[in-house]
Every structure is written in C-alpha cells, then in structure tokens.
Amino acid sequence: MAIIDLANPTRFLTLVNRVLPWLALATVAAFAYGLIRVIGAPDDYQQGATAKIMFIHVPSAWLSMGIWSIMSIAALGTLVWRHPLADVAAKTAAPIGAAFTLQCLITGSLWGRPMWGTYWVWDGRLTSVLVLFLMYLGVIALWRTIEEPARAARAVAILTLVGAVNLPIIKFSVDWWSTLHQPASVLRLGGPSIHPTLLVPLLVMGFAFGLLFLTLHLAAMRNEIMRRRVRTIMMLQAGAAAGH
Amino acid sequence: MDLGPYAAFIVGAYGVTLLIMSMIITWIWLDHRQQTKTLADLEARGITRRSERPNEGQP
Numbered sequence: 001m002a003i004i005d006l007a008n009p010t011r012f013l014t015l016v017n018r019v020l021p022w023l024a025l026a027t028v029a030a031f032a033y034g035l036i037r038v039i040g041a042p043d044d045y046q047q048g049a050t051a052k053i054m055f056i057h058v059p060s061a062w063l064s065m066g067i068w069s070i071m072s073i074a075a076l077g078t079l080v081w082r083h084p085l086a087d088v089a090a091k092t093a094a095p096i097g098a099a100f101t102l103q104c105l106i107t108g109s110l111w112g113r114p115m116w117g118t119y120w121v122w123d124g125r126l127t128s129v130l131v132l133f134l135m136y137l138g139v140i141a142l143w144r145t146i147e148e149p150a151r152a153a154r155a156v157a158i159l160t161l162v163g164a165v166n167l168p169i170i171k172f173s174v175d176w177w178s179t180l181h182q183p184a185s186v187l188r189l190g191g192p193s194i195h196p197t198l199l200v201p202l203l204v205m206g207f208a209f210g211l212l213f214l215t216l217h218l219a220a221m222r223n224e225i226m227r228r229r230v231r232t233i234m235m236l237q238a239g240a241a242a243g244h
Numbered sequence: 245m246d247l248g249p250y251a252a253f254i255v256g257a258y259g260v261t262l263l264i265m266s267m268i269i270t271w272i273w274l275d276h277r278q279q280t281k282t283l284a285d286l287e288a289r290g291i292t293r294r295s296e297r298p299n300e301g302q303p
Binding site: 039043048049050052053056057060095096099102103106107110111113114212216219220222223226227229230233237 | 245246247248249250251253254256257258260261264265267268269271272273275276279280282283286291292
C-alpha cells in the first residue's frame with residue numbers, strides 16, 4: 001500500500017484496524033519496561049525521589065507541544081493541500097493534546113510544591129503552557145460550534161496556525177524571562193545535561209507516551225471517520241425522505 | 245522503594261496521570277462502540293452509503 005493510498009478513508013480504516021492491536025501491545029510493553037526503569041532509577045542528588053515526577057511530567061510536556069505541531073501540519077493539509085484526512089487528524093488530536101497538557105500542568109504543580117514551595121507561579125513557562133491548554137479547549141469548542149465539518153475545519157486550521165506562535169514562546173520562555181522553572185536539560189544545543197541513569201528511563205517513558213498518543217490518535221481518527229459516515233448516511237436518508 | 249518525605253506528591257502525580265489517561269482511553273473506546281453500533285443498526289435497516297450498495301449504478 002502506497003502512502004498516497006492512505007488519503008482514501010476506507011483504505012486508511014483497513015490499515016488502522018490491522019495496526020491498532022499491535023500498537024496497543026507495543027504501548028503496554030513500552031510502559032512496562034519504562035516503569036521498571038523508573039523504579040530502578042536513582043534519586044536525584046538534590047531533589048531526591050521527587051525527581052521521579054519528571055518521568056511523567058516531561059513526556060507530557062513534550063506531547064502537549066508535539067501534538068499542537070501535528071495539528072499545525074494538519075491545518076496546512078486542510079488549507080493548502082486539502083487532504084481528506086487532514087481535518088480528521090487535527091480534530092481528533094485536540095482532545096488528546098488537551099489531556100496531555102492538563103497532565104503536564106497538574107504533575108508540574110505537584111512537583112513544584114515540594115521543590116519551589118508553591119503549586120503555581122505566573123511566570124513565562126507556566127503561563128504559556130496554561131495558554132496552550134486554553135487554546136486546546138478553544139479548538140475543541142470551535143469544532144463543536146460549527147456543524148458543517150468542512151467549514152469548521154477551515155476555521156480551526158486558521159486558529160491552530162495562529163496558536164502555533166505559542167510553541168516557541170513555551171520553548172524559550174525559560175531563557176527569555178526569569179522563572180522558577182529549570183532551563184532545558186534534554187533538548188538543548190549542548191546535548192542533554194541529565195545523567196544517563198535518569199536520561200535513559202526518561203527517554204523510554206517518552207517513547208511509551210509517544211506510542212500511547214499514536215495508538216489513541218489512530219483509534220480516535222477511526223471513530224471520527226465512522227461518525228462522518230453515519231452523518232453522510234443520515235443526510236442522504238433525510239434528503240431522500242424530503243424528496244418523496 | 246523509599247519515596248522520601250514527599251511520597252504523597254509523587255504518588256499523586258502518577259495517580260493523576262493514570263486517571264487522565266484512563267479517562268481518555270475509556271472515552272475513545274466508548275465512542276468506538278457507539279459508532280460501530282450506529283453503523284450496524286443503519287446497515288441492518290438497509291440504509292448504507294451509495295458506494296456500499298451492491299447493485300448501485302449497474303444495469
């Protein structure tokens with residue numbers, strides 16, 4: 001099956017049905033291995049066992065930004081290439097992205113309280129991630145506001161591309177402004193500054209969370225394609241009934 | 245495994261993660277069941293898309 005064939009929703013569904021059980025299995029295996037590595041990871045020399053929150057907080061943060069990036073590419077797919085699955089991908093990624101962003105905010109607060117002495121500060125990093133969460137909610141609301149999928153897709157695509165401006169703000173907020181949040185320690189020019197005994201479990205958990213997102217996103221896209229089929233059938237049925 | 249004096253925060257963070265992920269997995273799974281059931285019901289009533297009708301367009 002060529003990549004171009006995936007533009008056909010029926011072929012895409014066939015592929016998803018075939019791949020999804022294996023992806024789910026791989027996700028469970030990756031999490032099992034990741035959690036074993038997390039349990040075996042040493043405590044941080046300054047933060048002690050509290051650093052274990054990093055293994056769920058950081059992958060959630062990566063995904064919160066990564067999913068918006070995927071939605072931005074899908075937005076281009078909708079506006080420029082008019083790919084039939086682009087808006088399906090964008091629509092179904094939004095609730096998953098919102099969930100990961102909420103997870104990032106809550107685990108960050110629970111990490112901040114013992115380390116900083118507070119759950120929340122209105123600094124650049126925390127505020128820009130909160131803005132990202134609100135943008136996810138805005139996108140979900142916009143999808144629900146406009147009933148016709150093609151019209152909704154165009155409006156959401158524009159909002160998504162405008163919202164992508166927030167991604168570099170989140171990334172560089174720790175460099176631009178004074179903050180309690182630590183600077184980048186994995187994705188940085190000089191290479192990771194974390195010791196390998198903590199870095200490897202973090203990367204394994206990042207991979208597991210990535211697989212989880214891929215599994216959930218494909219499953220949600222399958223649901224959305226089915227929902228649109230139901231809508232098409234109902235509209236044809238209504239049209240036929242009105243014609244008689 | 246000794247989680248130290250801040251064990252409640254660590255366990256809480258993992259618990260919240262488990263809860264949020266469980267909720268989204270359950271939501272997607274229930275949605276799939278709903279869509280599958282709706283499509284099956286429509287098909288059982290003979291209502292399908294034109295492309296799925298066997299003799300559509302044939303003489």
